[in-house]
Amino acid sequence: xARYILRRxxxxxxxxxxxxVIGFLIIELPPGSYLEFEIxxxxxxxxxxxxxxxxxxxxxxxxxxPIYLKFWKWFSGFVRGDFGRxxxxxxxxxxxxxxxxxxxxxxxxxxxxxxxVVSIIVGVYSATHRYxxxxxxxxxxxxxxxxxxxxxxxxxxxxxxxxxLGMEVGGLFSGAYRNAPWSLAKFIDLLKHLWxxxxxxxxxxxxxxxxxxxxxxxxxxxxxxxxxxxxxxxSERTVIWKHAVRNAxxxxxMVLGMSLPGIISGETVVAIVxxxxxxxxxxxxxxxxxDMYLAVTFLMFLAVLLLIGNLFADILLAWLDPRIRFE
Amino acid sequence: MAKQAGSSTTPEGLVVRxxxxxxxxxxDLGVSRALNGVSLxxxxxxxxxxxxxxxxxxxxxxxxxxxxxxxxxxxxxxxxLLYREREKQNGHSxxxxxxxxxxxxxxxxxxxxRGAELAMIFQEPMTSLNxxxxxxxxxxxxxxxxxxxxxxxxxxxxxxxxxxxxxPNPQTVVRRYPHELSGGMRQRAMIAMxxxxxxxxxxxxxxxxxxxxxxxxxILDLMRELQAAMGMAIVFxxxxxxxxxxxxxxxxxxxxxxxxxxxxxxxxxxxxxxxYTRALLRSIPHVGSRTKARLQPIRGxxxxxxxxxxxxxxxxxxxxxxxxLCDVRVPATTQVGENHTVRCFLxxxxxxxxx
Ligand SMILES: Nc1ncnc2c1ncn2[C@@H]1O[C@H](COP(=O)(O)OP(=O)(O)OP(=O)(O)O)[C@@H](O)[C@H]1O
Ligand SMILES: [Mg+2]
Numbered sequence: 001x002a003r004y005i006l007r008r009x010x011x012x013x014x015x016x017x018x019x020x021v022i023g024f025l026i027i028e029l030p031p032g033s034y035l036e037f038e039i040x041x042x043x044x045x046x047x048x049x050x051x052x053x054x055x056x057x058x059x060x061x062x063x064x065x066p067i068y069l070k071f072w073k074w075f076s077g078f079v080r081g082d083f084g085r086x087x088x089x090x091x092x093x094x095x096x097x098x099x100x101x102x103x104x105x106x107x108x109x110x111x112x113x114x115x116x117v118v119s120i121i122v123g124v125y126s127a128t129h130r131y132x133x134x135x136x137x138x139x140x141x142x143x144x145x146x147x148x149x150x151x152x153x154x155x156x157x158x159x160x161x162x163x164x165l166g167m168e169v170g171g172l173f174s175g176a177y178r179n180a181p182w183s184l185a186k187f188i189d190l191l192k193h194l195w196x197x198x199x200x201x202x203x204x205x206x207x208x209x210x211x212x213x214x215x216x217x218x219x220x221x222x223x224x225x226x227x228x229x230x231x232x233x234x235s236e237r238t239v240i241w242k243h244a245v246r247n248a249x250x251x252x253x254m255v256l257g258m259s260l261p262g263i264i265s266g267e268t269v270v271a272i273v274x275x276x277x278x279x280x281x282x283x284x285x286x287x288x289x290x291d292m293y294l295a296v297t298f299l300m301f302l303a304v305l306l307l308i309g310n311l312f313a314d315i316l317l318a319w320l321d322p323r324i325r326f327e
Numbered sequence: 328m329a330k331q332a333g334s335s336t337t338p339e340g341l342v343v344r345x346x347x348x349x350x351x352x353x354x355d356l357g358v359s360r361a362l363n364g365v366s367l368x369x370x371x372x373x374x375x376x377x378x379x380x381x382x383x384x385x386x387x388x389x390x391x392x393x394x395x396x397x398x399x400x401x402x403x404x405x406x407x408l409l410y411r412e413r414e415k416q417n418g419h420s421x422x423x424x425x426x427x428x429x430x431x432x433x434x435x436x437x438x439x440x441r442g443a444e445l446a447m448i449f450q451e452p453m454t455s456l457n458x459x460x461x462x463x464x465x466x467x468x469x470x471x472x473x474x475x476x477x478x479x480x481x482x483x484x485x486x487x488x489x490x491x492x493x494x495p496n497p498q499t500v501v502r503r504y505p506h507e508l509s510g511g512m513r514q515r516a517m518i519a520m521x522x523x524x525x526x527x528x529x530x531x532x533x534x535x536x537x538x539x540x541x542x543x544x545x546i547l548d549l550m551r552e553l554q555a556a557m558g559m560a561i562v563f564x565x566x567x568x569x570x571x572x573x574x575x576x577x578x579x580x581x582x583x584x585x586x587x588x589x590x591x592x593x594x595x596x597x598x599x600x601x602x603y604t605r606a607l608l609r610s611i612p613h614v615g616s617r618t619k620a621r622l623q624p625i626r627g628x629x630x631x632x633x634x635x636x637x638x639x640x641x642x643x644x645x646x647x648x649x650x651x652l653c654d655v656r657v658p659a660t661t662q663v664g665e666n667h668t669v670r671c672f673l674x675x676x677x678x679x680x681x682x
Contacts, residue, residue: 224454230395232469232520233442236433246459322504323458 005315012307019303020078023296024071030290037087078300084293088285093297096282101301103172104278107267111198112259115206116252122206123213124245127221138210145207154200154273161196169196170275200270205259209252216248223247249320257313260305341410342527342560343369343392348405350384350391350584357633361387361400363584363640364679366660369528371410374554374561376571376592378607379581380629385564388581389530393445394432402428411444411527443473446521450533452513456505462489463501466520473524484523491556492519493549511542518549525557532564547574568611572596577666580604583629583640590667600669603641639672647673 039049049057058064062073074084083093126135161167168174172193177186220226221244229243230236268280279298286294318324350362362384369375377385390396392407407427412420430437449455457465466485470476476484482501489497492515505513514534521529531550535543551574554561563574571578572592579589580603588601599605606625627644630636636643642653649672656678658670 224449224451225457227395228447228449228455228517228520229457231393231441231447233438233440233472234468235438243457247457321459322461323506 001318005311008311008314012311015307016300016303019300020075021071023299024074026299027074027292027296028067028070030292078297083297086286086291086294088289088291088294093294096294097279097297097301100277100279100282103276104267104280107194107197107201107276107278108260110194111202111205111267112256114198115202115209118202118206119209119213119252120245120249122210123248124217124240126210127214127217128240130218142207142211145203146211148203150200150204151269151273153203154196154270157196157200158274167192169193172197172276197267197270197274197276200274201267209255212251212255213248216251217244220244220248246320250317253313253317253320255313256316257310258306260309261302339368340370340372341368342371343367343410344408345369345388345392346406346408348388348391348407349403350387350396350400351403352400354399359633360635361584362391364405364657365581365584365586367579367586367589369560369562370577371527371560372558373576374551374563374574376575376578377562377564377581378566378568378571378578381566382629383581384584385581386532389447389532389562389564392427392528393441393447393530394427394430394437395441395447396432409440409444411440439473442469442526443524444527445530446524446526446528447530447532448514448517448521448534450536452510452517452534452537455517456513458505460504461501462503462505462508462516466501466516466523469520469523485519488519488523489516491553492516492522493545494519510538511546514538514542514546515549518546518553522553522557522559526559528560528562529554530562530564533566534563535570536566550574568608580607583636585640585670587641587671588667588669590664590669594664594667598664600663600667600674601641601671602645602647602673606644639670 039054042049062070065073077084081094083097085091086093086096089096122138126138129135158169161169171178172190173186174189174193177189180186217240221240223244226239226244229239234243267278268284270276271278271280272284283295283298285291286298345365345367348362348365348367349360352359352361365384365388367375367377367388377388379385387396387400391402396402405428409425409427410422411425413423414420425436425440427437427440456462460468463482463485466488467478467481470481470484471478474481474484485501486497489500494500494512494515500508500512500516505516508516518534534550535546538546547570550561550563561574563571565571575592577589577591578595579586580595580601581587582603588595588599588604590600595604596608599608603625606623609623610625625644626646630640630643638652638654638656639645639648639658642648645653648654652672656672658672659675659677659679660668660670661675661677663669663674
């Protein structure tokens with residue numbers, strides 16, 4: 001097992017280097033460099049630079065270095081946590097990122113837990129109550145959840161929260177707490193705001209996962225070993241939860257690995273609508289503005305998340321299913 | 328629900344008595360009449376074979392007695408009686424009659440009976456064990472459910488029963504997962520699991536069909552041996568009349584949801600009464616038969632269970648049918664010898680309705 005994780009980590013490293021090369025090419029592809037951008041900006045402001053000055057800066061920033069050297073400089077910087085500078089925000093990318101990454105991870109993890117817990121419970125319920133009225137109702141809700149776009153759901157919930165619950169909506173904090181230092185009250189305020197984004201981001205995933213769970217469980221309930229478990233005299237609850245659900249979880253775990261980046265990009269739209277201080281809107285703007293270092297850093301982070309998610313899913317799968325062996 | 332029968336042995340030495348059992352499946356395509364009045368006696372401590380063509384209701388009969396008929400099936404009529412021995416304080420044991428048809432199929436009473444008094448093994452050893460749990464866990468689960476003991480004791484008992492089921496290296500096998508065992512070993516594990524709480528009846532639904540001939544012979548020997556040692560009744564469901572001759576004490580022949588003949592093995596093979604039983608026996612080869620007679624398949628096909636047939640269900644295929652009788656009424660069960668009953672108008676004038 002440990003050897004397997006080690007080997008997988010090795011593969012992940014190789015994959016990351018590939019992603020880095022592609023990411024770097026994306027940075028280099030558009031004409032111009034950060035330096036030219038700076039010079040143009042200075043000129044616009046009315047200042048000018050002597051050609052010698054420019055040349056000195058070019059040497060300092062390595063504009064004319066061969067491409068592999070440039071790559072190495074960027075990559076080694078990246079590994080050390082120096083992700084370059086954002087043109088638009090005129091700040092180091094790392095500063096921009098760390099500020100917002102915490103909220104993104106918090107929301108993503110909570111959304112994932114929410115959608116897993118709800119889809120397992122709902123899936124089990126509708127599979128064991130097939131063709132009853134609650135099952136039909138759940139099916140309708142699932143198709144609504146799948147087909148209503150996130151942003152629309154966000155808007156609807158915002159209106160609902162404001163009109164019916166009288167909440168101050170948008171963002172993750174009420175005005176009074178937005179810039180206040182952390183305190184218990186601020187934390188509670190955060191919790192009050194979190195449910196909308198979690199519900200919105202999780203809706204379609206939950207609808208889909210619970211559908212998958214229902215279908216799987218129905219398959220597993222037809223298996224002979226479920227009958228064996230009943231023949232032992234186990235209660236129906238034990239039969240379902242211990243013998244059937246466990247064997248129906250595989251596809252859920254398999255999509256787990258892929259759902260991490262999905263949650264982050266799905267979050268983007270919602271975060272824009274709900275005005276949340278997460279990484280999504282930042283990534284979106286970076287792409288629009290060709291803010292290359294910022295965009296590539298996001299790309300790299302998404303790739304890492306995907307790889308880690310897959311590794312995590314594989315380990316979980318092995319734990320669930322003894323037939324999966326690592327050699 | 329439970330009455331005391333009073334005597335110290337079961338009535339007529341039976342553990343289970345099935346009377347006029349009807350099980351219908353209410354599907355979207357219509358009603359499938361899987362059982363149409365099955366009457367069956369299961370003697371205690373003996374091996375009862377149940378034979379019949381595919382779809383005649385053998386599995387459904389066993390599942391009904393376990394009260395495990397799957398949705399959309401339902402018992403619509405008839406009764407299933409279980410006679411179980413109960414120790415009394417004064418050392419005497421009494422026999423209690425439990426009407427299984429009255430019980431809630433998911434309720435506590437039937438669950439205390441399943442696994443403890445009525446156990447079952449299935450045809451497919453590859454899929455009848457849960458792939459996610461070790462053999463030991465699955466056997467211990469039954470032991471811990473029905474017997475009061477610690478996990479450690481349960482594990483010891485699991486090892487013990489695996490050893491009795493002829494499992495090599497039972498101490499290591501308890502930690503193995505089903506996929507690590509061969510088909511024959513899995514069936515041994517299933518047998519061990521079913522017998523772990525010393526049931527009084529073991530239903531074996533074609534337990535060797537999926538195995539190769541050598542393994543089949545070993546498993547059959549094992550079941551015979553364990554039956555003799557532990558004294559439970561076995562209900563052995565099979566297509567294979569050769570296996571019946573080798574394994575069983577009595578045989579029930581089923582046709583389209585009814586038991587048409589039940590008899591001890593010898594009279595059934597040497598003096599079959601029902602035309603269907605005779606046809607069935609003519610359709611299989613006999614070892615050492617001198618005649619050069621060709622095997623005779625049974626004329627016609629099994630009608631589909633969605634159709635309703637007036638009268639005796641076998642009459643369309645029967646060489647002895649009496650028009651005006653067989654295609655109108657269903658014959659009543661008739662005694663034709665010691666423990667030998669048959670349902671055919673060759674032996675009675677009585678129909679089901681007036682008998
Ligand atoms: N789940 C079900 N839904 C609908 N009908 C069913 C179901 N299970 C059994 N039946 C019906 O009950 C009848 C008897 O089935 P059963 O499985 O008892 O046959 P069998 O004698 O065991 O046959 P085989 O030798 O093929 O195992 C079948 O003809 C079938 O139509
Ligand atoms: Mg069957």
